[in-house]
Amino acid sequence: MSKPDVLICGTIVHAHKELDTILGSISNVLQLDSPDRETFLKELGPGGKYSKIKAIYRHNDSASKIGLFDGQLISSLPETLSFICHNGAGYDQIDVEAAKQRGIKVSHTPSAxxxxxxxxxxxxxxxxxxxxxxxxxxxxxxxxxxxxxxxxxxxxxxxxxxxxxxxxxxxxxxxxxxxxxxxxxxxxxxxxxxxxxxxxxxxxxxxxxxxxxxxxxxxxxxxxxxxxxxxxxxxxxxxxxxxxxxxxxxxxxxxxxxxxxxxxxxxxxxxxxxxxxxxxxxxxxxxxxxLPHMGTETIETQKKMEVQVFGSIKVALETGTPSYLVKEHK
The missing domain is CATH 3.40.50.720 (NAD(P)-binding Rossmann-like Domain)
Structure with a gap:
């Protein structure tokens, strides 16, 4: 049985080892390398390199390349996509209602x-x-x-x-x-x-x-x-x-x-x-x-957030529901 594709939309800074140990053995980890939103939307389509992704790790820094996870982007995600696991307690950059309508479950990182x-x-x-x-x-x-x-x-x-x-x-x-x-x-x-x-x-x-x-x-x-x-x-x-x-x-x-x-x-x-x-x-x-949005600007917390998202994806792949679902999806 082939392993599901997981797309990393954002830069992993601290938890490279944990990415491999938590997700490496149960999924094919793909790194977002689309240069812009238009290219990304095309690569999500039939035959594209992201056309079979099952889960997405999302960080706000991906917005500089591919924009927000708004209704347009959500509607372009492949049918295989079931989970968007967001690195951040706040998730206002994701249209969670559009995701819900498509049956895509969204999680975040509140406790971290x-x-x-x-x-x-x-x-x-x-x-x-x-x-x-x-x-x-x-x-x-x-x-x-x-x-x-x-x-x-x-x-x-x-x-x-x-x-x-x-x-x-x-x-x-x-x-x-x-x-x-x-x-x-x-x-x-x-x-x-x-x-x-x-x-x-x-x-x-x-x-x-x-x-x-x-x-x-x-x-x-x-x-x-x-x-x-x-x-x-x-x-x-x-x-x-x-x-x-x-x-x-x-x-x-x-x-x-x-x-x-x-x-x-x-x-x-x-x-x-x-x-x-x-x-x-x-x-x-x-x-x-x-302050310039310094709330989580520590090495320890940012690593904790990255690891928590990996864990949410792992739980999602194993059980069908990620940890820390956003309240709109509970």
Whole structure:
């Protein structure tokens, strides 16, 4: 019996040995070498070198060559294709509904990114509260503490987490170590949440009670631009927004107005709606802390993500369903 073809759409950086040991013996591993999207679509067709693929390993860096996994690309995938296993917790670059209509199961890597992303969020919480960016600029410019005002301790502050999934839970654990009070809002209370964390049934209540609000929710059609004017109005004057989720969940113009008008004292951002571009108005605000999507930029986490995808593909080939299915496919 011939082994199924698995296509690697993206660069494997750290887990080359694991790719061979996990998938090498049970599949024919093909590397994407199409120079552009048009060529790739042709090579997916009858007689093409990707015409019999069973599973795809996908990383966002493949978009620079073949574009997003949108409806057009999904519709061009061969009939043999059953699984798209994505390297990343967020999967907004994949049209999961189009895949579902074709019977293609999509998975992602939620747990592998939890700690690294939560570390990034906690850094942003501390840096925005303490205004460390302004202080670092002073230090580098030889100004010492000139013009700097006392900032705020994290102890006793209320951190409101929107989305108590893996990343939200890991952030809450870190914030608890700084004696922050944790509120969270989900559709339902999390059975894994520490008993010291307080569940609130509405987003509005969380916003009204929190000193710092962290967004930890996926980007999809229902969350696109969902955090906007009405939500900022509910927040305390002088509060802080942290976003390590996706830039698209926030209404960018409403965010800028909230910062310019003083509703927010600061924002800690790792994600933006038009990456890699960052709004020049945000760059000019030295009270904000801006990172270039550093959430999972560690060797350990990136290797963990690669290995997790290989494992999902292996499980999919053996059982018919990959590990870590996206919620839309459960």
């Amino acid at each position: 990114v939890d700690d690294a992303t939560a570390d990034t969020a906690m850094f942003l919480v501390l840096s925005t509260l303490r205004q460390y960016y302004r202080a670092e600029v002073n230090a580098r410019q030889g100004k010492w503490k000139s013009g700097l005002s006392p900032a705020h301790d994290p102890e006793g502050k209320v951190l409101g987490i929107v989305g108590m999934g893996g990343i939200g839970g890991a952030l809450a654990k870190r914030a608890k170590a700084f004696d922050m009070k944790i509120l969270y809002h989900n559709r339902n209370p999390s059975p894994k949440a520490d008993e010291s964390f307080t569940y609130v049934g509405t987003l509005e209540e969380l916003l009204e009670r929190s000193d710092v609000v962290s967004l930890n929710l996926p980007l999809n059609s229902s969350t696109q631009g969902s955090f906007g004017e009405a939500q900022f109005e509910r927040m305390k004057t002088g509060s802080i927004l942290i976003n390590t989720a996706r830039g698209g969940v926030v209404d960018q113009e409403a965010l800028v107005r909230a910062l310019e008008g003083g509703k927010l004292s600061s924002a800690g951002l790792d994600v933006y709606p038009d990456e890699p571009n960052i709004d020049a108005r945000l760059i000019a605000m030295d009270q904000c802390v801006l």
